[in-house]
Amino acid sequence: MTEAFPGTPGESGRGTSYPVPVPKNPRDDKPLDPTDLTLVRLLEQDGRMSNAMLAREVGIAESTCLVRVRSLRERGVVRGIHADIDPVAVGRPVEAMIAVRFGGHRRSHFEQFTQEVPELPGVIGAYHVSGAIDYFVHVATESADALRDFVLDHLTNRPGVLHAETALIFESLRGRGTLTRDAVDPSRPSA
Amino acid sequence: MTEAFPGTPGESGRGTSYPVPVPKNPRDDKPLDPTDLTLVRLLEQDGRMSNAMLAREVGIAESTCLVRVRSLRERGVVRGIHADIDPVAVGRPVEAMIAVRFGGHRRSHFEQFTQEVPELPGVIGAYHVSGAIDYFVHVATESADALRDFVLDHLTNRPGVLHAETALIFESLRGRGTLTRDAVDPSRPSA
DNA sequence: TCTGAAATTTTTGTGAT
DNA sequence: ATCACAAAAATTTCAGA
Numbered sequence: 041m042t043e044a045f046p047g048t049p050g051e052s053g054r055g056t057s058y059p060v061p062v063p064k065n066p067r068d069d070k071p072l073d074p075t076d077l078t079l080v081r082l083l084e085q086d087g088r089m090s091n092a093m094l095a096r097e098v099g100i101a102e103s104t105c106l107v108r109v110r111s112l113r114e115r116g117v118v119r120g121i122h123a124d125i126d127p128v129a130v131g132r133p134v135e136a137m138i139a140v141r142f143g144g145h146r147r148s149h150f151e152q153f154t155q156e157v158p159e160l161p162g163v164i165g166a167y168h169v170s171g172a173i174d175y176f177v178h179v180a181t182e183s184a185d186a187l188r189d190f191v192l193d194h195l196t197n198r199p200g201v202l203h204a205e206t207a208l209i210f211e212s213l214r215g216r217g218t219l220t221r222d223a224v225d226p227s228r229p230s231a
Numbered sequence: 232m233t234e235a236f237p238g239t240p241g242e243s244g245r246g247t248s249y250p251v252p253v254p255k256n257p258r259d260d261k262p263l264d265p266t267d268l269t270l271v272r273l274l275e276q277d278g279r280m281s282n283a284m285l286a287r288e289v290g291i292a293e294s295t296c297l298v299r300v301r302s303l304r305e306r307g308v309v310r311g312i313h314a315d316i317d318p319v320a321v322g323r324p325v326e327a328m329i330a331v332r333f334g335g336h337r338r339s340h341f342e343q344f345t346q347e348v349p350e351l352p353g354v355i356g357a358y359h360v361s362g363a364i365d366y367f368v369h370v371a372t373e374s375a376d377a378l379r380d381f382v383l384d385h386l387t388n389r390p391g392v393l394h395a396e397t398a399l400i401f402e403s404l405r406g407r408g409t410l411t412r413d414a415v416d417p418s419r420p421s422a
Numbered sequence: 423t424c425t426g427a428a429a430t431t432t433t434t435g436t437g438a439t
Numbered sequence: 440a441t442c443a444c445a446a447a448a449a450t451t452t453c454a455g456a
Contacts, residue, residue: 104424294433
């Protein structure tokens with residue numbers, strides 16, 4: 041019951057040029073004590089909260105808090121801290137979720153796509169999934185024309201891709217820190 | 232062509248107890264100069280980069296940088312800054328993308344769902360889209376059982392919902408700051 | 423592993439260009 | 440709008456419990 045979990049599924053945040061991430065031990069899974077969970081929740085809600093305030097909120101010394109937060113990053117619990125940008129404000133008002141189907145299902149096709157899709161212009165996220173669809177690609181483009189071009193140039197026109205179906209996004213919503221609430225440790229209320 | 236979408240797409244970060252967000256002027260859209268775009272890109276890659284380093288990177292005084300970053304937040308260009316958490320590490324190793332279809336398409340159903348879905352346990356994001364599907368819900372759960380319960384309790388069993396189709400996520404990928412690269416201002420190369 | 427206090431760095435306001 | 444400078448506040452380190 042203290043067993044914890046199998047493997048690490050997704051990698052993501054890559055720092056630019058300084059001392060941060062590089063999960064030193066991806067398989068290092070101790071179940072996180074309540075203090076860590078609280079820190080995680082706070083940083084999920086406001087990734088720029090100062091170390092001093094974090095320490096106050098969870099009731100530990102600042103230096104201790106610093107160590108714990110650093111440990112969370114090193115262990116890959118906190119993969120990265122990123123600004124959430126309004127696509128409209130940066131000239132990409134047309135958002136879409138594109139369902140991509142591959143044919144043949146050769147491993148090399150998936151591996152190449154997995155490697156390249158995060159770098160494609162306007163890509164916010166991508167999800168390799170089970171079922172009839174192989175990938176969902178979340179993208180923001182400058183216009184409907186640019187969206188069509190994106191699909192044709194980077195998806196349809198790709199070795200292995202059979203079909204891409206585009207759904208315009210009317211509204212994007214973010215979860216509100218519910219990752220760290222409920223279940224996780226059934227013996228505590230919610231703190 | 233500059234039409235964009237109906238409303239403001241996503242709200243998100245809720246600060247805990249200090250001076251931040253509350254976009255004072257959501258429709259205040261001046262096209263962002265190259266310096267702002269660079270700041271946005273840097274913060275997208277590392278939301279915790281210090282103001283001093285941001286200033287150095289873009290080549291302006293620290294105090295100026297502070298003003299610009301604050302302005303970006305006030306204008307809603309930067310909607311929030313959030314830690315990206317590994318769901319596995321917080322006891323939610325089963326990730327899924329759930330396609331939800333509504334029947335009847337009553338506005339009240341969508342409005343209620345839009346309001347409630349970000350608070351549902353384990354929800355990372357949700358997307359109201361055009362086409363055959365009405366919503367994609369991105370969720371992380373503690374187990375396959377918990378996923379089934381989530382779908383039954385919060386989606387299928389909801390007024391207006393016709394159908395929910397679940398795709399397990401094998402791997403989640405994040406875009407790499409490509410929102411602020413390429414086109415945006417067609418008259419400049421790329422900065 | 424945690425702490426408290428010292429050393430260092432960053433944030434933030436002011437006044438001038 | 441921008442900058443340089445200085446005071447205030449924060450981060451980070453470290454010796455010791």
